[in-house]
Amino acid sequence: MSGSRRLLIVGGIALAVWGMGYGLWYAVFAEHQALDNIGASLAGSFAAAADRNPAGREASLEQYREAKYIYDRQVDVHGHWIGLAMLLVVLGIGFDRVNFSERLKLFLALGLLLGAVIFPLGVLLQTISHGLLPRAIAIAGSAFVIAALLGSAAGVVARESARGAR
């Protein structure tokens, strides 16, 4: 088996295990608490509105915003790591259909794996910092994945064209 295929398959399964491990940890230790926090803070803001307590209302809403922001990203990270991992493995299995040199295929495989790891990582880092760096990491990761996938698609089409011409 070629190095590019091996990288995609082994890297993809390792990423799937990592994503599932993260999801399991999240479901057992964090998700229920996060959902309770979201519900309680939103209810608290409306209860404060009923009490005509503007400071309490704003504080609760702010708590809701932060909790929801973190929850959405943590769920996204779990889904994207596993989804991208499956894509890596499936592409790895069919990578012999990409009609490029092994060197270029290895480059594409590296781009895919790197993007699949750092795109969700950037999203996860947004729960720690609201600055530009985590967003930049996420954007770079998604750009890696899209560019490498476009390259792979071009490799598949190149093969089909070559076959059609024969």
Place this chain on the structure above:
Amino acid sequence: MSGRRLLLLGGIGLILSGMFFGDIFAVFTLHQNAAQVETSLAAAADAALAGNRQAVLADFQNAGAFLENRGTKVDTHVHMIDFGYLALMLAILQPWLAFTEGAKKRLAWAFLTGAWLLPVGVYLIHYVGLAHSPMKAIGWASIAADFGGLLVLIVTFVCLLGLWKHFRGKLTSPPDALLADRSMEGRMLFAGGIALVLLGFFHGAYYAATDLYRHEAQDYSLLAQMSAGAAAGARDVVDQALGDYGQLQGAKAVNIAAHAHSIEFGLLAIMLAFFQPYVRLAASWKRRLAGVLLLGSLLLPVCVLLEMKFGLVAGGLADFAGLVIIFALLATWIGILRYTGELDASVRPVAGSGAPR
């Protein structure tokens, strides 16, 4: 039956069940549930307008119950389908796992057990709740679901070890007719699948760049308007914010669903491309099924996206596309069931070696 075919049939079975469940959920539960959540939120805003704190808390409790009901149904649908994909992926990898056929079969059964336990457990969370639970926040259904997830995780990890063992031992894989296949239907599904995945990626990137942060800001500002309007006794502000909030939730939901479905159907098409030699149907029918699957896979996310603009017409078309995909998948599943096993025989390991040829 080989471990590979067990995972293949079990995987497609999981995907089909997840899709059936999703269609039933979309038609009979999703919209009704969203309306109930909106009604509870409106009631909470009304109670806040009237200065009734207890009613606010009661209404939010109702909204929380509806949201939990909806969330567990979505999770059931998503996990069933994703575990189905994972099963197909592991099925393809079988010849590269340095285990005996018996061990592979046991792993396949363990995987399928966990893959069914998790979604069924998640589905039951809303109904079982915390009854007789030894823990404060997690009920028996959650425990069962988490155990299912753990089982799937362990099997996937063991498969990773099997692959590692295969590569370390520099074992050569047997010639695999599944991966060598270059039939027309296989190429259609492979190329169409990659196109669908790319389409989903582009849409996701576009949504993240243009709407995601705006939607998050709107979510907060509309809730702030609602609660501030209620505190000030301004009913028109509350009503306007409630209406806009419903629209916003719809816009978020259709964008996320279109993104996810496009990529998932793309992955499904790519994986089915590898299994075409297992499908015991005439080549012309296999090509038709591939075309139908790809057409439905494109139609569904596009119609979901158009739901905000064209309402029920687009929604109905999306449901129809979902049925078309289910039909194509069911026909493929039946074709695989009719298969007799000659390809499995070609990748059997040498007796006693414990590793594939």
